[in-house]
Amino acid sequence: MIEPSDDAFAERRFLISGESRPAFARYARLHQDRARARRVILAPERAYEVDPIGEAVLALCDGELTVGEIVERLASIYSAPAEIIANDVGKMLQGLADKRLLRDGPDLRAPAPLSFAAQSYSYSPGGPAGLLAELTHRCPLQCPYCSNPLEMERAATELSADEWGDAFRQAAAMGVLQLHLSGGEPTARRDLERILAGAVEAGLYTNLITAGVLLTREALQRLADIGLDHVQLSIQDVDPENADRISGYKGGLSKKRDVARWTRELGLGLTVNAPMHRQNMERLPAIVDFAVEVDAQRIEVAHIQYYAWAEKNRAALIPTREDFLKTIEIVDAAKARLTGVLTFDFVIHDHYATWPKACMGGWAQSIVVLTPSGRVLPCHAAQTLPGLTFDTVRERKLADIWRNGAAFEAFRGEDWMKEPCRACDRRKIDFGGCRCQAFAVTGDASATDPACQLSLHHGRFAALAEAESRVAPPPFIYRRMGGLASSGADVG
Numbered sequence: 001m002i003e004p005s006d007d008a009f010a011e012r013r014f015l016i017s018g019e020s021r022p023a024f025a026r027y028a029r030l031h032q033d034r035a036r037a038r039r040v041i042l043a044p045e046r047a048y049e050v051d052p053i054g055e056a057v058l059a060l061c062d063g064e065l066t067v068g069e070i071v072e073r074l075a076s077i078y079s080a081p082a083e084i085i086a087n088d089v090g091k092m093l094q095g096l097a098d099k100r101l102l103r104d105g106p107d108l109r110a111p112a113p114l115s116f117a118a119q120s121y122s123y124s125p126g127g128p129a130g131l132l133a134e135l136t137h138r139c140p141l142q143c144p145y146c147s148n149p150l151e152m153e154r155a156a157t158e159l160s161a162d163e164w165g166d167a168f169r170q171a172a173a174m175g176v177l178q179l180h181l182s183g184g185e186p187t188a189r190r191d192l193e194r195i196l197a198g199a200v201e202a203g204l205y206t207n208l209i210t211a212g213v214l215l216t217r218e219a220l221q222r223l224a225d226i227g228l229d230h231v232q233l234s235i236q237d238v239d240p241e242n243a244d245r246i247s248g249y250k251g252g253l254s255k256k257r258d259v260a261r262w263t264r265e266l267g268l269g270l271t272v273n274a275p276m277h278r279q280n281m282e283r284l285p286a287i288v289d290f291a292v293e294v295d296a297q298r299i300e301v302a303h304i305q306y307y308a309w310a311e312k313n314r315a316a317l318i319p320t321r322e323d324f325l326k327t328i329e330i331v332d333a334a335k336a337r338l339t340g341v342l343t344f345d346f347v348i349h350d351h352y353a354t355w356p357k358a359c360m361g362g363w364a365q366s367i368v369v370l371t372p373s374g375r376v377l378p379c380h381a382a383q384t385l386p387g388l389t390f391d392t393v394r395e396r397k398l399a400d401i402w403r404n405g406a407a408f409e410a411f412r413g414e415d416w417m418k419e420p421c422r423a424c425d426r427r428k429i430d431f432g433g434c435r436c437q438a439f440a441v442t443g444d445a446s447a448t449d450p451a452c453q454l455s456l457h458h459g460r461f462a463a464l465a466e467a468e469s470r471v472a473p474p475p476f477i478y479r480r481m482g483g484l485a486s487s488g489a490d491v492g
């Protein structure tokens with residue numbers, strides 16, 4: 001664990017001054033979002049809308065002009081007082097610098113401008129902004145909270161690189177901006193470079209979600225050369241032995257440290273993804289330090305969502321309410337300390353929540369998921385719901401499935417809602433929460449998410465966590481191909 005001083009952090013923050021020469025980092029860029037008729041900054045896991053004035057400022061951020069020169073030019077273009085412009089430009093650029101999207105001076109590793117291949121398509125309104133592509137369910141790790149289904153899809157059924165490329169072009173035409181190349185472990189695909197090339201050609205912002213253990217520097221260099229934007233690296237713990245025990249894989253942590261270093265050396269964006277549970281959360285401060293040490297721009301501190309393997313391992317993973325609350329304090333303090341150094345995404349623990357999360361940004365509203373065989377889902381856990389059928393991109397066009405597929409229509413909008421959601425003011429904020437959790441706890445997929453305090457099941461839901469978290473954790477049931485039948489607890 002490193003213990004950098006506040007001064008060391010301050011040095012790493014890019015403080016905008018009149019002498020700064022701002023430019024986008026290798027992993028951020030302006031993009032014309034044609035489906036929504038707007039300009040956005042594409043960045044790790046985000047698309048920030050930019051107004052015309054912001055666009056005028058950013059067009060001058062080439063790493064050569066100083067902020068003072070940018071202000072002068074804008075003052076002359078808009079015939080406005082330079083002091084007012086300087087103030088507005090400074091605030092805007094500092095905000096972007098604190099998200100680590102800007103650097104001082106040009107980034108010579110910045111890729112060529114986006115491919116415009118997608119511009120020849122006819123865009124359809126109302127499409128998703130993100131695509132989660134589970135390239136394979138194969139993975140050398142065996143995390144007991146894995147979100148893959150208990151019955152994983154076999155390698156023989158996986159979409160080919162050409163089929164993925166076709167799906168990516170269809171996704172771009174629907175307005176998808178961000179592509180998350182996930183798994184299982186996406187680097188287990190030998191044709192990952194061809195798959196990535198298809199995504200870059202389609203004009204998508206690419207995010208590789210990886211455990212990192214199969215990567216070499218050369219392989220990562222090739223992916224960067226093709227146009228990979230961002231790496232999201234998962235870590236199980238910063239205690240090497242515990243990381244091995246949780247993942248069922250020996251020696252993973254030192255490999256991840258290497259992958260993080262290579263990622264930054266290549267100028268790619270880096271997010272550290274840290275799933276939180278009772279068997280690693282005492283080291284949350286050290287996990288944050290790890291992210292700072294490897295120069296990640298972002299960290300996701302994500303309390304486990306109890307579906308699939310995690311549901312089977314709930315008693316082994318669920319924390320006490322006090323420990324959960326401590327993680328909020330730790331993250332709040334770290335956010336304040338690390339302004340401009342590390343940005344945080346914090347996923348709360350549902351059992352101790354008051355209101356539910358807007359799961360997937362609302363059912364069939366902003367994200368679409370493709371399984372390795374091309375099955376199209378509104379959410380990665382949707383297959384846990386009974387009675388839904390899922391089309392595949394082998395049989396039907398993605399846009400048709402998104403707009404008209406039975407599974408997508410099932411919980412889109414508000415018609416499916418029952419009381420108390422139906423009349424609730426928050427229904428446009430959280431969309432009634434998570435359908436999969438509602439079904440898992442109440443047996444009714446149309447019920448209010450039990451994470452909501454207005455649900456009749458909320459008390460029971462919270463009490464279950466309190467009870468399980470206060471007794472010794474049972475052994476892990478490790479995630480394995482072949483489902484629960486092949487999952488022993490013998491990995492040490």
Ligand code: SF4
Binds near residue numbers: 141142145183479
């Ligand atoms: S959660 Fe663990 S087992 Fe599941 S895909 Fe990720 S690294 Fe592999």
Ligand code: SF4
Binds near residue numbers: 422424427430432
């Ligand atoms: S009642 Fe439904 S809409 Fe209202 S807060 Fe709870 S889950 Fe959200």
